[in-house]
Amino acid sequence: MPVVMDADRIGRTLTRIAHEIVERNRGVDDVALVGVRTRGVPLARRIARSLREITGQDVPTGALDITLYRDDLMRQSVGPQPVVRRTEIPFSIDDKTILLVDDVLYTGRTTRAALDALIDYGRPRGIQLIVLVDRGHRELPIKADYVGKNLPTSLEESVQVYLQESDGRDEVVLQPAPGGAA
Amino acid sequence: MSAPARTPDQRRTDAAPAVTALRRKDLLGIADLSTEEIALILDTAEAMREIGDRPIKKVPALRGKTVVNLFFEPSTRTRTSFEIAEKRLSADTLNIAVATSSVVKGETLADTALNLEAMRPDMIVLRHSSSGACHLLSRICRSAIINAGDGMHEHPTQALLDAFTIREHKKRLAGLKVAIVGDLLHSRVLRSNIHLLTKMGSDVWVCGPPTLIPADIARFGVRATSHVDEAVAGADVIMLLRVQLERMEGAFFPSLREYFSVFGMTEARLRLAKPDVMIMHPGPMNRGVEIASEVADGPYSVILEQVANGVAVRMAVLYLLAGGVEHEAAA
Numbered sequence: 159m160p161v162v163m164d165a166d167r168i169g170r171t172l173t174r175i176a177h178e179i180v181e182r183n184r185g186v187d188d189v190a191l192v193g194v195r196t197r198g199v200p201l202a203r204r205i206a207r208s209l210r211e212i213t214g215q216d217v218p219t220g221a222l223d224i225t226l227y228r229d230d231l232m233r234q235s236v237g238p239q240p241v242v243r244r245t246e247i248p249f250s251i252d253d254k255t256i257l258l259v260d261d262v263l264y265t266g267r268t269t270r271a272a273l274d275a276l277i278d279y280g281r282p283r284g285i286q287l288i289v290l291v292d293r294g295h296r297e298l299p300i301k302a303d304y305v306g307k308n309l310p311t312s313l314e315e316s317v318q319v320y321l322q323e324s325d326g327r328d329e330v331v332l333q334p335a336p337g338g339a340a
Numbered sequence: 341m342s343a344p345a346r347t348p349d350q351r352r353t354d355a356a357p358a359v360t361a362l363r364r365k366d367l368l369g370i371a372d373l374s375t376e377e378i379a380l381i382l383d384t385a386e387a388m389r390e391i392g393d394r395p396i397k398k399v400p401a402l403r404g405k406t407v408v409n410l411f412f413e414p415s416t417r418t419r420t421s422f423e424i425a426e427k428r429l430s431a432d433t434l435n436i437a438v439a440t441s442s443v444v445k446g447e448t449l450a451d452t453a454l455n456l457e458a459m460r461p462d463m464i465v466l467r468h469s470s471s472g473a474c475h476l477l478s479r480i481c482r483s484a485i486i487n488a489g490d491g492m493h494e495h496p497t498q499a500l501l502d503a504f505t506i507r508e509h510k511k512r513l514a515g516l517k518v519a520i521v522g523d524l525l526h527s528r529v530l531r532s533n534i535h536l537l538t539k540m541g542s543d544v545w546v547c548g549p550p551t552l553i554p555a556d557i558a559r560f561g562v563r564a565t566s567h568v569d570e571a572v573a574g575a576d577v578i579m580l581l582r583v584q585l586e587r588m589e590g591a592f593f594p595s596l597r598e599y600f601s602v603f604g605m606t607e608a609r610l611r612l613a614k615p616d617v618m619i620m621h622p623g624p625m626n627r628g629v630e631i632a633s634e635v636a637d638g639p640y641s642v643i644l645e646q647v648a649n650g651v652a653v654r655m656a657v658l659y660l661l662a663g664g665v666e667h668e669a670a671a
Contacts, residue, residue, distance in 0.1 A: 223387060226399035226429075226659070239663040241360050241380075242387040242656075278396040 162309055162317075165328035168290070171306040172201070175288060176208035178304055179257060188283070189255045190218040194272050195243050197261040198222075200323035201290060205259065220247035222258075227271035245275070252280040257304075261319040263289040266300035291330055293317050362660045366478045366485040369494035370535035378536060382504050384656035385649070391428055392651060402431035402662055406461040409435045410452070411488070412468045417623055417647060418488050418498070422465050425654035434461070453477050463661065466490070471528075484661045492526055492587070498622050499532035501653040503540065505646050506577055509618055514541030519571040519613075521603060522581025522630050524548040524557065524564075525592075529622045530581055534560045547571035548581075548603065551592040568603050575613040579620040580605055580630045596629050606632045610640065618642050 163171070183189055186209055193202030199221045206219045223243040225231075231239070258272055269287060276285065290306040295313060307330070311317060314335030320327050359376040370378070391399055407426045411419050419435065426433040438452070449468065456464065463484040466474050471491030478485045489495040507513055518537055524530050524546050537544045544562040546553070547570075557564045565571050572578060583599060593599050610617065619631075619641045627633045636643060 226391075226401040231401055231663075239361055239660055242384050242659065244387045245390055274400070278394060278399070280395060 160332050161329055162332050163307060163330035168328045168330065171290065172204050173208050175304045175306060176205050176212055179209065180212055183255060186213050186215050186217050188253065189257060190220065190249060190251065191257045191259060192220045192222050192247060192276065194258065194260040194268065195221055195223045196324060197319050197321055198259040200321050201261060202259040205288070218249040220249065221245065222247065222272055222275055224268060224271040224275050227275045229267055229271065247279055250280060251276065251282045253283050256282045256285045257288055258285055259288045261290050262317050263292045263302050264295055266296045266298035269300045270298050290319060291317055361663065367496055367657055367661060368474045368478055368485065368487050370496045370499050370532045371494070375539050378539065381500055381653065381656050381660065382507060384660060385504050385652040388655040389649070389652035398428055398430055400430045401659055402429040405431045405463065405662055407431045407433050407463045407465060408456055408461045409433060409465045410456070411436065412438045413489070415467055418467065421650040422488060422654050425651050425658055429655055429658055431658070449473055450476065450480055453481055457481050457483060463658065486657060486661065489528055491528065493528055494532045495528040496532050497654055497657060498529050499536040501646055501650040502533055502579065502620060503536050504649050504653050505620065505642055506618065509642065510576060513537065515543065516576040517543045517545065517574055518577040518579060519545045519547060519575040520579045520581060521547045521568060521571060521605065523552050523583045524581065525552040525554055526584040526587040527581045533579065534562055538562065545571040549593045568609060569612055572609055572612045575617055577618045577620060578605065578613060582624065583626055583629050600629055604630060604632060605635050607634055610635060620646060
């Protein structure tokens, strides 16, 4: 069970991303963070903390649930309806630069759903995508603006992100194919 | 080896509720639901409510699904509430209102349903004056059936929205004293609420004229009384039921005026309840019969919140049933 990122590495990566955000946006005026449920939310909060340490400014942070925007909701193979959670965006996204945060970028379908959901809340000036891990295999023309780690994977493998807030530890694990000989 | 097996979708594993699906085709009544299923519906409604506050009050979840609202009894609130819920989830909706007098129980309803089925809707929301009409449709239809009130039997979405409203204010249902006052005999709202509240651990009191108390009511785990002061004393929630004159064929009490003086909820009676009592009414209200206007419009009244919450609760039910039960094998 190879651990591809440990707690230190995740911490340093998020700090580096925070610096990149400040550089690219020339500060954090009119910038807001929106984490995609579930694990994008604690990641967004951690980046907000780093941004405050760097700039002394508080960046508004929200949580987005994309369940109702999924493209696989009514497909038989998915199983019972996924649980819907609350979206909490307690600020106007109009004319702001929104930093969308997710743990793993894979097919791009979650990001597509998140973009649709976000745009129902208003008209941001721009949306930038932050992911902790980009594991490849895109099915849609979507690209991240800030990547914690590029991780080449096979389709059979799966990438699990564990975070202190939800799982009690910080770790990114590459799991081999279930039952596979590899 | 060391890491536990996880579902392929990481998003679902975080603090997942006890149950994550309604493993049923239809919502016919509260009696069939487990406490976990009730909690799932209320939690889902919590998430749905936020959609009503957005600038664009619509999500694509039920895109391409067709929902028929088949109403054999007059209804404004429930039908509108379902229709708004369906539209907010992007379903295609169709309203069919049938005058109650022309409908003969059984055959005609079945025929109507089979004709509708031939057009392949995904869900049918049914309101009917006969108890058990939804069960009949459930047996003959492939579509999901949602009970929007059947005769004197159940009105599950009303009880769910009542519970949602109570939980929002009191943060719990267990241990609350809930007094339900009014026409107990004819009320499907009462039956659904009794099932729901007793399952969730509330202390339920029911109160009405002796002629309007069903003989076997104690069987459902509630306390019945005809003394309104006893029911209201120390209550956390007072739920008033409409005096259903249209369902009364005989004389159940001398006059509406006398009903109001003995059972009507007035400010004076309210003082017997807890200081933070909630006043609820499923509507439509008969002002000056079961409830005084000062109480209906007063600070304890959550009657309009109930209506607002109804949309979120119905969205939750529609969403949770839309997946169907075929998934059971796959999951």
